Amino acid sequence: MAERNGMVERRGAGLWLTHLGLIVGIAFIFFPIWLAFVASTVEQQDIVRPPMPLLPGDQFFANYARALTSGVNAPVSTMLWNSLIMAVGIALGKIAISLLSAFAIVYFRFPGRRLFFWLIFLTLMLPVEVRIVPTYEVIANFGMLNSYQGLILPLIASATATFLFRQFFMTVPDELAEAARVDGARPMRFFFDILLPMSRTNIAALFVILFIYGWNQYLWPLLITTDPEMNTIVMGIKQMFPSGDDIADWPVIMATSLLAMVPPVLVVVGMQRLFIRGLVESEK
Amino acid sequence: MATLILNNVKKSFGMTEVIHGISINVADGEFIVIVGPSGCGKSTLLRMVAGLETVTSGDVQIGGRRVNDQEPMDRDIAMVFQNYALYPHMSVFDNMAYGLKIARTPRAEIEERVEQAARLLQLETYLQRKPRELSGGQRQRVAMGRAIVRKPAVFLFDEPLSNLDAKLRVQMRLEIKALQRELGVTALYVTHDQVEAMTMADRMIVMNGGMADQIGAPLEVYANPATEFVAGFIGSPPTNFLSTEIMGRSGDSRIGVRPEHTRLSDSGNLKARTVYAEALGAETLVHVRCADGTQVTVRQDAASTIPQEGAEVGLDWDPADEMKFDSSGRRC
Missing domain, CATH: 3.40.50.300 (P-loop containing nucleotide triphosphate hydrolases)
Incomplete structure (x- = not known):
């Protein structure tokens, strides 16, 4: 260890300066969150009357209870639930589909294999926003507006995840597939028994990324959910802002914002170990 | 089974x-x-x-x-x-x-x-x-x-x-x-x-x-x-191959002799120069080079004398141990 200290642990002023830089950086990022937290624990009047308080008030439980049960348009608990279903649905759906398509592309020789790969790859360059009008049309014609299917299905195909799994599958030695074949495993058996367990760290890493991607969807839910009962939390926050002369209920909005952050944070923290392993380690 | x-x-x-x-x-x-x-x-x-x-x-x-x-x-x-x-x-x-x-x-x-x-x-x-x-x-x-x-x-x-x-x-x-x-x-x-x-x-x-x-x-x-x-592939060190030309014989074939069948002897009619000797303990491999550049390996037991590097030696073997190959590599 001693030799390595030179790089990692710089002594004296340098050490303090680095820490100072980091602390300032963290404070910079954390301050708005702190402010939101403070705002969610005080009363409306305290916020609108300058100066704004910097220490938490005593309305924590009242404000959060109000947000969760009634909110502004829809109760936050409903919106959280909707978001959770959408995010989990998108994450799991994307993983399932991209695992299968990567499996097909890597392990099967079929006509147009390269073509399909490049078609999938091409969609990487088309974000949701570009194809949003035709997608809306399709979903509307299927009668999926204001439904979970409508929220999830259009976002479920993922070129990124397919690409990632393809790269991973290509590092799995061919001998393994051959050994499974000699052992009598049919392709899907090989997929479930060998390939899937071997990909679990990649799946975990991808789940975190895709969960947050799904959770943060804004434009799409905004377009297809008109019923407040189907609102997701991220778009819900925006809709809480007053239009015209209405008065913004800042404590509830802030409480909602903080509540919206909780599930992604939980997912990241909970899967951190697997997540990091999936990104750095290629277990073979 | x-x-x-x-x-x-x-x-x-x-x-x-x-x-x-x-x-x-x-x-x-x-x-x-x-x-x-x-x-x-x-x-x-x-x-x-x-x-x-x-x-x-x-x-x-x-x-x-x-x-x-x-x-x-x-x-x-x-x-x-x-x-x-x-x-x-x-x-x-x-x-x-x-x-x-x-x-x-x-x-x-x-x-x-x-x-x-x-x-x-x-x-x-x-x-x-x-x-x-x-x-x-x-x-x-x-x-x-x-x-x-x-x-x-x-x-x-x-x-x-x-x-x-x-x-x-x-x-x-x-x-x-x-x-x-x-x-x-x-x-x-x-x-x-x-x-x-x-x-x-x-x-x-x-x-x-x-x-x-x-x-x-x-x-x-x-x-x-x-x-x-x-x-050439089976046997280590591999078989020595010599052209008939250097042997002073006619025909377009090659002669193969295993290293253990090759002997260093002063009476040998094929002259070569010692390049290098590898002493492996139980045996010694003596590498020699003929006039036309062909390398020949002689496998002898450790008790035999090892010639000096650069010394001229004669090569000899029992004609029964000779293997003859035609120009396409087949045995003949």
Whole structure:
């Protein structure tokens, strides 16, 4: 260890300066969150009357209870639930589909294999926003507006995840597939028994990324959910802002914002170990 | 336990033919080693028997059944791969049991067979470990165990020892051979190492450029190589080849003499200059160079005098030990 200290642990002023830089950086990022937290624990009047308080008030439980049960348009608990279903649905759906398509592309020789790969790859360059009008049309014609299917299905195909799994599958030695074949495993058996367990760290890493991607969807839910009962939390926050002369209920909005952050944070923290392993380690 | 028959088996990738027709009848319980340099098609041949490559033409028969169009699992074979191909997320037990599980063997029987194989391979204490927690030799054993538990008719080995260090290789070589004897299973074993071929084979197939140059028992192949390639490939150090020109004879052929049949003697009529001597303890290899630049290796026992580097020596051998090859490399 001693030799390595030179790089990692710089002594004296340098050490303090680095820490100072980091602390300032963290404070910079954390301050708005702190402010939101403070705002969610005080009363409306305290916020609108300058100066704004910097220490938490005593309305924590009242404000959060109000947000969760009634909110502004829809109760936050409903919106959280909707978001959770959408995010989990998108994450799991994307993983399932991209695992299968990567499996097909890597392990099967079929006509147009390269073509399909490049078609999938091409969609990487088309974000949701570009194809949003035709997608809306399709979903509307299927009668999926204001439904979970409508929220999830259009976002479920993922070129990124397919690409990632393809790269991973290509590092799995061919001998393994051959050994499974000699052992009598049919392709899907090989997929479930060998390939899937071997990909679990990649799946975990991808789940975190895709969960947050799904959770943060804004434009799409905004377009297809008109019923407040189907609102997701991220778009819900925006809709809480007053239009015209209405008065913004800042404590509830802030409480909602903080509540919206909780599930992604939980997912990241909970899967951190697997997540990091999936990104750095290629277990073979 | 079964016979294995290859009948004029050929393989092409696209337009390129890589196996040019190989035929052999393997008796029940026989240990056949396919040996040759890399790229000679030996692995392809094995994979065709395994069913991992299609057979372009010809027949593969296992136990009297034509298996050309059968999946590997239906061929009654088991294969040991070069890199072991153990399933990394499964324990040793599960690795060995996987094939049986797929075949829906009853749980009790699976356990019995795996434990039996583990006992045979001294893996009993490792059954719950993951492959990555094992040493190279142990992984090799697990791969063997996976083959054994299936009780196949034919064992297929694809260079199974090439990832082990030299000492372990010698040990595993003996173990594999002993195991095959004990189980009495027909085996096909691919290697590029002619020592493995010599020591393990009942009969060996020496392959060169997609053809079987010679098929025969190791000592017979050693004593009587059919082609110049076989003479050069089997035996270490390799056979010395001399042109008839330098021997002062007529004709367009080459003479091969094994290093151990070559002697240094002052009366020898072929003169050469000593280049280098390698003392290996029990024996010494003396490398000499003839007038036309041909290198010749002489193998002599350690007690013999070693000539000085650069000294002129005479080469001599018993004419009975000479092997003559025509211009196409065939024995004549």
